Amino acid sequence: MTLVKPQTHLHVQAIDTGHLDQVRTSGTDGHGNRVRPFAAAGGGGEPLRCCLRYAREGEQIALISYAPLDHPSVWREVGPVYIHVAPCGGYRSAGLPEELATGPRVLRTYRADATMNYDHNTLVADDADLTPIIERLLAEPDVDTVHVRTVVPQCFLYSVTTR
Template sequence: MNVVFNAMPTAEAMTLWQGGSDAYGLLPETRTSDGAGYPCRHCLRNIGAGEDVLVLAYRPFATLQPYAETGPVFLHKIPCRRHDASEALPAILTSPDYIVRGYDHDDRIVYGTGAVIATGAIPARAAEILARDDVAYVHVRSARNNCYQCRIDPA
């Protein structure tokens, strides 16, 4: 099975760029990137030193429910082009490993799918998880802080 890495939807990013609130109903904070550790969830590239960054609470789920994790993410303050869905590992995945975890069609965690996976093995592990009938999509999350990075879908 082929997989594709998907970024935050442009409509969600546009709401924030146009002054909208985050998952907690707050306006995003603005910081300046020092060049390290600010992965944009829309273009899936790191935000360069000196660029303004939006810091916000993000919930990559359509509705509130017990498994709808919310956490901090970064977004370029100036609109950027959305990452083209592809099989290639996104530029933001620079750590040695990440949590990879499957979710069902009701946005609930599918138990037994989550594990810390070496970065280079993510596509293969995601394909293995997505081959299950009970898994609709996969999240990639930080292995250290559990922060949402991106979503993986079947190609």
């Protein structure tokens, strides 16, 4: 008999605003890189991990290094992410972020102990709606969190849980 977790609403987590406040205040990303502001080109090229939307032309943004797993782990990866240079309010909506809610994407699954669950990692190769795919993954009894990533560079976009 397979146990199925009861489904609840999706909880989307952008980069923590406290972490971003520290980066903005210190002027470094904590991985040895200075925050270097530049004007966004716009047109859907820079997905912002602070507010989970694409940068608008001319907005002041920066490319920093970020590790979505903040504790010692063999699955801890540091990678590039775009953020607003000034505080923007973060992501506060229900459900997946509208501008980053479709594929193509890589969905990496993690167990409750933060170990990667390779059995459920998923490639969404087309422009499919990610919501039902993520709901299905999070309904698996051995999946606690889904990291949504870009396909080619596999950069972290946001994480999703049901709590």
